[in-house]
Amino acid sequence: MAATIRDVARRAGVGLGTVSRVLNNSPLVSPVTRERVLDAIAELRYSPSQIARSFSSGKTLTVSVIAPFFTRPSVVERLRGIESALHASGYSLVVFNVETAARRDACLHDVSRHDRSDGVLIISLTPREDEIMLLREAGTPVGLIDTEAEGMYGVRIDDVYGGELAVRHLLDLGHRRIGFVGDSEAEVQDFNFTSSRHRQIGYLKALDALAITPPPEYQRYGVHGRYEARLLARELLQLAEPPTAIFAASDTQAMGVLEAARDQQLRVPDDLSVVGFDDIDVAEYLGLTTVYQPLFASGKRGVEILLCLIAGDLPEPPSEVLPIKLVARGTTAPPA
Amino acid sequence: MAATIRDVARRAGVGLGTVSRVLNNSPLVSPVTRERVLDAIAELRYSPSQIARSFSSGKTLTVSVIAPFFTRPSVVERLRGIESALHASGYSLVVFNVETAARRDACLHDVSRHDRSDGVLIISLTPREDEIMLLREAGTPVGLIDTEAEGMYGVRIDDVYGGELAVRHLLDLGHRRIGFVGDSEAEVQDFNFTSSRHRQIGYLKALDALAITPPPEYQRYGVHGRYEARLLARELLQLAEPPTAIFAASDTQAMGVLEAARDQQLRVPDDLSVVGFDDIDVAEYLGLTTVYQPLFASGKRGVEILLCLIAGDLPEPPSEVLPIKLVARGTTAPPA
DNA sequence: TGCTACTATGGAACCAGTTCCAAGATTACG
DNA sequence: CGTAATCTTGGAACTGGTTCCATAGTAGCA
DSSP states (O other), X not given: OOOOHHHXXXXXXXXXXXXXXXXXXXXXXXXXXXXXXHHHHHHHTOOOOHHHHHHHHSOOOEEEEEEETTTSHHHHHHHHHHHHHHHHTTOEXXXXXXXXXXXXXXXXXXXTTOSSOSEEEEEXXXXXXXXXXXXXXXXXXXXXXXXXXXXXXXXXXXXXXXXXXXXXXXXXXXXXXXXXXXXXXXXXXXXXXXXXXXXXXXXXXHHHHTTOOOOGGGEEEESSSHHHHHHHHHHHHTSSSOOXXXXXXXXXXXXXXXXXXXXXXXXXXXXXXXXXXXXXXXXXXXXXXXXXXXXXXXXXXXXXXXXXXXXXXXXXXXXXXXXXXXXXXXXXXXXX | OOOOHHHHHHHHTOOHHHHHHXXXXXXXXXXXXXXXXXXXXXXXXOOOOHHHHHHHHSOOOEEEEEEETTTSHHHHHHHHHHHHHHHHTTOEEEEEEEOXXXXXXXXXXXXXXXSSOSEEEEESOOOOHHHHHHHHHHTXXXXXXXXXXXXXXXXXXXXXXHHHHHHHHHHHHTOOOEEEEEEOHHHHHHHOOOHHHHHHHHHHHHHHHTTOOOOGGGEEEESSSHHHHHHHHHHHHTSSSOOSEEEESSHHHHHHHHHHHHHTTOOTTTTOEEEOSBOXXXXXXXXXXXXXXXXXXXXXXXXXHHHHHHTTOOOSSSEEEOOOEEEOOTTOOOOO
């Protein structure tokens, strides 16, 4: 059907190797011959088979990315960074969406086969000991985004510090009763998500610096999302002594908190201050005070690190930390 | 390095073909032999090379999807439907994000090579005459999502009817001065997006049924997004005789309209009614009246159609139309 | 028992590139 | 002019599966 490299060779009256050399821009071809080959390629409307190429060269020019809940705005933005950097390098992007623990394990396992892609990017999921072994054995280059693991390379932020930033802002405004809304134990377990937990540690650290120990009932956990966060915040606000401010582990959860405040006829920020995390697109719209993290850049940088590994170099430092900052908007104010 | 099918054959003391038959669950293998081969596979920790498999069989078990602006919430939701259906069928998903006209053309061209993937899904972009030819010549199966084209298969909604639904709702409430905010001419041209235009036709049709002809200045166009929509809505609201209701071609644009209303100290829905389109996740949060369309289902159905084409069947009807409905929430009310 | 029909099996040929070695052509230089 | 070094070139071998044909084995049946 379609022309092959041999057809081109015959047509141009040259050898197989010569056509291959032309295709790969080898300098070992005389200008005259190159021209002749290019003519033959044009005449036959020849286009080399990518699969055959991958097969014989062992390179697929493809990168897999494992993204948990890839509809979450923060993940989407990272993906956009990944896609843009990858495309610029001529790589294709294969996406795996992980929404269950089983799928998480299956994906990590599949991808370690180092067969269909030249490398793997893992977003937010922290590989376990045995999975790290598997990936290393298979020799699959891996870049981690938004997480870190022993002996692996990647890019992340300091979530503990981010939590501190958020809560210090509330403390500076004069708040002392500060609640926390974060991911459920189950999610942390199932997916090995760490950011909510780390942000909470920052929350505790900031409070501890002022010798404040928040009561356990001020810290609530639920399945990630607006809906659950709304319920958790409602519980917080119905306490005998409710918090005057709530730090949510993500902007999405902060939106749930805002809904709960609305439900209780509380004005934000007059009656309740709210801080989120991530600075997703809609945060600006809502005037939500939050902690900004460079989502797009994390994807881009993750790709750079991975391509580095694929090329055989070792990036330095292994785990790069991107800067974050507090963005004060309209959902925080001094307590009444 | 890694074991090959020949190693397995040698180890199991059988022929090449037999191992291949075991791998492909051919019934033409005796239970005893099958067992022996499976043992050898386990002992050698053999796992067949996907690339070699694709190469020799011609199937890649991969589908490409071309998604314009894949961070837009509506696109993300479609992608989620695609990923879920594709994964259930054992296919991998290669994503191309299109954000410029040049990239649009390049992607459509690349993908038509029918080499790296068994089929292509195209979201919202309508292939042009020559592109259809190219795809047909290459024999690449194509599924269209959110658009249609002569002789091609896919799934979509009736955008004209959607626009009618939205505007009829406003008319029923008593509005007569109704503005429209949609995509810019440039976008429609560059990407061959059709939905904004079709929704506007629905808008005109609904008004026409009541013999209303909206003045040209009531219809504004700008680059898709919250920011531009806000500016356009501001212009509308500053007219000598401003509209009492605005229909935005998407929820994202409706959010811009809401911002503009806020800027002008207008209360929604008392002073201004707003209707969006798509019913993205955040619409519910905002209490936005909008037109619901099955985004997730469109992705899923698109995959089903594509797999059908890959299998060599022709789906009926060629262009399937999914149901939509108006979701009345808090941003619409009778005019003051 | 002999013939047929079907099952089970082995392995060559094939897919379309890349890689690398051998060899011919050309140039450089003493 | 002869020899070495360098530049070009051709094509066999290789990548790891699938496919299909030939053949051996076996059961069914008259």
